[in-house]
Amino acid sequence: MFQNWTYLAVLLVGFCCWTSVVVGVDNNITDPAEVKALQDIKNSLIDINKNLSNWNRGDPCTSNWTGVLCFNATNDDGYLHVRELQLLNMNLSGQLSPELGRLSYLEILDFMWNNITGPIPKEIGNIKSLFLLLLNGNQLTGSLPEELGYLPNLDRIQIDQNNISGPLPSSFANLNKTKHFHMNNNSISGQIPPELSRLPKLVHFLLDNNNLSGHLPPEFSNLPDLLIIQLDNNNFEGTTIPDSYSNMSKLLKLSLRNCRLQGQIPDLSKIPQLGYLDLSSNQLNGSLPQGQLSSNITTINLSNNNLTGTIPATFTSLPKLQRLLIANNSLDGSVPSTLWQNRTLNANETLTLDFENNNLTNISGSPSLPPNVTLWLRGNPLCTNNNLPNSCGSKNDEESNMQVSTYSPPECPPQSCPSPYEYSRSSPVRCFCAAPLLVEYRLKSPGFSYFRQYLTTFEEYITEGLKLNTSQLDLDSFTWQKGPRLRMYLKLFPVYGVDNKTTNVFNDSEVRRIRSMFTGWLIPDSDLFGPYELLDFILLEPYQHVFPTSPKSGISKGVLIGAILGGIAVAVTLSAIIALFIVRLHMKRYQAISKRRHSSKISMKIDGVKSFTYEEMALATNNFSSSAQVGQGGYGKVYQGILADGMVVAIKRAQEGSLQGEKEFLTEIQFLSRMHHRNLVSLVGYCDEEGEQMLVYEFMSNGTLRDQLSAKSKEPLSFATRMLISLGSSKGILYLHTEADPPIFHRDIKASNILLDSKLTAKVADFGLSRLAPVPDLEGIVPAHVSTVVKGTPGYLDPEYFLTHKLTDKSDVYSLGVVFLELLTGMQPISHGKNIVREVNVAYQSGMIFSVIDEKMGSYPSECVEKFVTLALKCCKDDTDARPSMAEVVRELENIWLMMPESDTKTPTEKVTKDPATKLLDTSPSASSSSMTKNPFVSSDVSGSNLVSGVIPTITPR
Numbered sequence: 001m002f003q004n005w006t007y008l009a010v011l012l013v014g015f016c017c018w019t020s021v022v023v024g025v026d027n028n029i030t031d032p033a034e035v036k037a038l039q040d041i042k043n044s045l046i047d048i049n050k051n052l053s054n055w056n057r058g059d060p061c062t063s064n065w066t067g068v069l070c071f072n073a074t075n076d077d078g079y080l081h082v083r084e085l086q087l088l089n090m091n092l093s094g095q096l097s098p099e100l101g102r103l104s105y106l107e108i109l110d111f112m113w114n115n116i117t118g119p120i121p122k123e124i125g126n127i128k129s130l131f132l133l134l135l136n137g138n139q140l141t142g143s144l145p146e147e148l149g150y151l152p153n154l155d156r157i158q159i160d161q162n163n164i165s166g167p168l169p170s171s172f173a174n175l176n177k178t179k180h181f182h183m184n185n186n187s188i189s190g191q192i193p194p195e196l197s198r199l200p201k202l203v204h205f206l207l208d209n210n211n212l213s214g215h216l217p218p219e220f221s222n223l224p225d226l227l228i229i230q231l232d233n234n235n236f237e238g239t240t241i242p243d244s245y246s247n248m249s250k251l252l253k254l255s256l257r258n259c260r261l262q263g264q265i266p267d268l269s270k271i272p273q274l275g276y277l278d279l280s281s282n283q284l285n286g287s288l289p290q291g292q293l294s295s296n297i298t299t300i301n302l303s304n305n306n307l308t309g310t311i312p313a314t315f316t317s318l319p320k321l322q323r324l325l326i327a328n329n330s331l332d333g334s335v336p337s338t339l340w341q342n343r344t345l346n347a348n349e350t351l352t353l354d355f356e357n358n359n360l361t362n363i364s365g366s367p368s369l370p371p372n373v374t375l376w377l378r379g380n381p382l383c384t385n386n387n388l389p390n391s392c393g394s395k396n397d398e399e400s401n402m403q404v405s406t407y408s409p410p411e412c413p414p415q416s417c418p419s420p421y422e423y424s425r426s427s428p429v430r431c432f433c434a435a436p437l438l439v440e441y442r443l444k445s446p447g448f449s450y451f452r453q454y455l456t457t458f459e460e461y462i463t464e465g466l467k468l469n470t471s472q473l474d475l476d477s478f479t480w481q482k483g484p485r486l487r488m489y490l491k492l493f494p495v496y497g498v499d500n501k502t503t504n505v506f507n508d509s510e511v512r513r514i515r516s517m518f519t520g521w522l523i524p525d526s527d528l529f530g531p532y533e534l535l536d537f538i539l540l541e542p543y544q545h546v547f548p549t550s551p552k553s554g555i556s557k558g559v560l561i562g563a564i565l566g567g568i569a570v571a572v573t574l575s576a577i578i579a580l581f582i583v584r585l586h587m588k589r590y591q592a593i594s595k596r597r598h599s600s601k602i603s604m605k606i607d608g609v610k611s612f613t614y615e616e617m618a619l620a621t622n623n624f625s626s627s628a629q630v631g632q633g634g635y636g637k638v639y640q641g642i643l644a645d646g647m648v649v650a651i652k653r654a655q656e657g658s659l660q661g662e663k664e665f666l667t668e669i670q671f672l673s674r675m676h677h678r679n680l681v682s683l684v685g686y687c688d689e690e691g692e693q694m695l696v697y698e699f700m701s702n703g704t705l706r707d708q709l710s711a712k713s714k715e716p717l718s719f720a721t722r723m724l725i726s727l728g729s730s731k732g733i734l735y736l737h738t739e740a741d742p743p744i745f746h747r748d749i750k751a752s753n754i755l756l757d758s759k760l761t762a763k764v765a766d767f768g769l770s771r772l773a774p775v776p777d778l779e780g781i782v783p784a785h786v787s788t789v790v791k792g793t794p795g796y797l798d799p800e801y802f803l804t805h806k807l808t809d810k811s812d813v814y815s816l817g818v819v820f821l822e823l824l825t826g827m828q829p830i831s832h833g834k835n836i837v838r839e840v841n842v843a844y845q846s847g848m849i850f851s852v853i854d855e856k857m858g859s860y861p862s863e864c865v866e867k868f869v870t871l872a873l874k875c876c877k878d879d880t881d882a883r884p885s886m887a888e889v890v891r892e893l894e895n896i897w898l899m900m901p902e903s904d905t906k907t908p909t910e911k912v913t914k915d916p917a918t919k920l921l922d923t924s925p926s927a928s929s930s931s932m933t934k935n936p937f938v939s940s941d942v943s944g945s946n947l948v949s950g951v952i953p954t955i956t957p958r
Helices: 002-022 032-043 098-102 122-126 146-150 170-174 194-198 218-222 243-247 313-317 452-466 508-519 557-571 574-599 614-620 662-673 705-709 719-738 799-804 809-825 836-845 862-875 886-899 944-949
Strands: 045-047 068-072 079-086 092-094 108-110 132-134 156-158 180-182 187-191 204-206 211-213 228-230 253-255 276-278 283-287 299-301 306-309 323-325 330-336 351-354 359-364 373-376 402-404 437-443 473-481 485-492 532-538 610-612 629-632 636-642 648-654 683-689 692-698 754-756 762-764
Touching (some): 032 045, 032 079, 032 098, 098 122, 122 146, 170 194, 194 218, 218 243, 313 330, 452 473, 452 508, 473 799, 508 532, 610 692, 614 648, 614 683, 662 683, 662 692, 705 809, 719 762, 719 809, 719 886, 799 809, 809 836, 809 862, 809 886
Parallel strands (some): 079 108, 108 132, 132 156, 156 180, 180 204, 187 211, 204 228, 228 253, 253 276, 276 299, 283 306, 299 323, 306 330, 330 359, 351 373
Antiparallel strands (some): 045 092, 068 079, 402 473, 437 485, 629 636, 636 648, 648 692, 754 762
16 A cells, blocks of 8 residues: 555656656756766776765766765856765775866865775866865876876875876976875885976975985975975985075975985074974984074984084073984084973973984083983993983883873763763763764874874864864874874764753764865864874764765655655645655655665575574563673673573674664674684574564673673683683684685774683674685785775774775784783773873883783783783784784794793693693593694694684683
């Protein structure tokens, strides 16, 4: 009956639309030439996530194709035209089509952070309206087309982090409106064209990490608005820094690190606002200029040159100085104590003075240092008396890579703010629960070296630029990266209002406005914070509908009613009014039917995995009684259940609007159904009906590793038990990397995803975010990574994966390293403004590692703990290549186990032998005498096959 009414409604709508054509009302459509161009653009791309699957349905502008934003042009040609192509971070590969040049009204072309290869089409030079050209973060090759130099309205060109080669075209001197040249991290070569000095609007010139050569154009001093020159890691061998650069009246930052420059440093005291100077790792000589540098300067890095003379007295009167680095030169004379005695530093300010490896003979004045001043003097004659042990000793890493905000999370009941909502930590009202917008954001060339003293200033800057209140921003974390660049993770919350007007979600128009502020570069640049870039704009529920990346099936309520209302407006017919009434009357029933149809997704039958009914799950949990609930996470609630056959299971029930959706649900079923290892949790079955999604696992009576390490744990884990948990977890992950077919990257290793059974055997769980490892291409070559949207848990995320979106097996290694640190210290990854990797690194490098070891685990062999710490920190290296493989992790854990005293490896009923010729007793039903001839903790070559049959001894915590 409902279908008949719907069919009648559609006929009536069609009649109304036909009537509107007859009476001559204009129906706008997209310019057919642009429709054809978009289709060709899609055909040149590889869209493995199907984000562009709606690009063959309806009209691009009126059907809201993903990433396509349109407008009515002023030429009154009757067509809609594409104004923006926003395809940020969609895991696209393939190549850019020359048909892009046919989008002649385009203003923003955004393909940032994908995996696109091939050249930049010269036809882009035909888009005379283009304002933003954003191609950074891909794998583009070839040279820069000359045609790009004839874009009369271009404001910003971002091609950084690609593989672009060849010279800078001299035609770029015609870009009279371009302010931002961001071309760093490519292979651009040759001389910087002196003609670029004619650019009247150029503000930022970022070409660091290329292959530029020749000389620095002295004509750049004529650029009227230039603020930043960043050319680090190029090869201007044998040339000097032009004296004319001292005449740049607006320059804020000059960074020429490692450029093989020679000669003397110009007198830069004439630059009134200079805030950041890095000329390190060159071949500069002569004495340091004695002129008074700008009072705005925060950073002076002149290390690793051939400089002579004394430390200028003018360095002692720089009120904002954070770092003065002049190590590895030939300076002599005294170290003026006025460098720190003339400064009054507050708690958030830091001053680092690195004068190592010079010829300094003494300190003039008192050598006593304030607590937030660091002085390095090793390698100078004044250290021969050894009366300055703190300054003359080995240098520690004075700045951690990972830092977290100083906010303390509110102490609020977690069940009162269900995921995906969160408590806003900056709200003026305690425990304000709301749904945030998540923004990955990076400062590309900040004008400082330490961020903490500028946190408040930054919060005011970013919220003012977004036209938000400062209480709406939570700055979760920030990380220094190579460059140096400063990546951060922002959470934006709805405003907490007054007079009963408070809302816990942004409305759709506000979401669009905020996103457009980032994607359109509408937040004004700051002299202090420099240029920024958007890494990702993440929409969780309840915002995913605002910018959907894949179409919904069927006729949506909004489309259907909108069509009917459009017919009413034109024809004003009674039939359309009836249709509207009918649709509204039956909409709830239609939605219910759609939901039931939508939820019946799993038609496959999987061996060994049972499909349960909703009634079976309700019966097993006493109708999902609160007394059966044993846990809760972003996915939903976890219940202990008893099946009809008496089997005890854990049932993970998804809640509506959970962080994990159907894709993760199917992923976990598909992966776990074909993986079998004693250190992976076993999937018993699933339920997918009545609009419900549930996963049924073997029950793990000792909960999660995070539970066992928390204060709630009744009996603390001994070091031996923690070692076995580490080894078991590692073997499970190694199985995923080497023996699963095809191999799998877990992508969300964390303590709460490692479960412990009744014997404390570790089992890795939760494969909803897992990804298949790369497979060989046609030439048999296996790619080193999977390019994907960043997902995971803050505190465990591999920094390199976060930056590049390139997921590798070493991403799991980093996360596992954080788990190892949790086992060693009992700390959480991020807690009360402290990051576990930084804290342990600092303790390790200062020789105080045992000060952070968890006291609850009792006595332990110190040598084994030191080796375990060393392994954990290797796993957490920023550089992916510096981390061990999982096979190496397992092998090192086995070696540490063999070092442990036998007394530490006893259980109440058995003694774990250290004899390599004797294997532990295998209590599994399949154990045989032949399987007891090898110690599972000794392996010269570790593979997943070894691990499947290997047995991990169980011990009872002391």
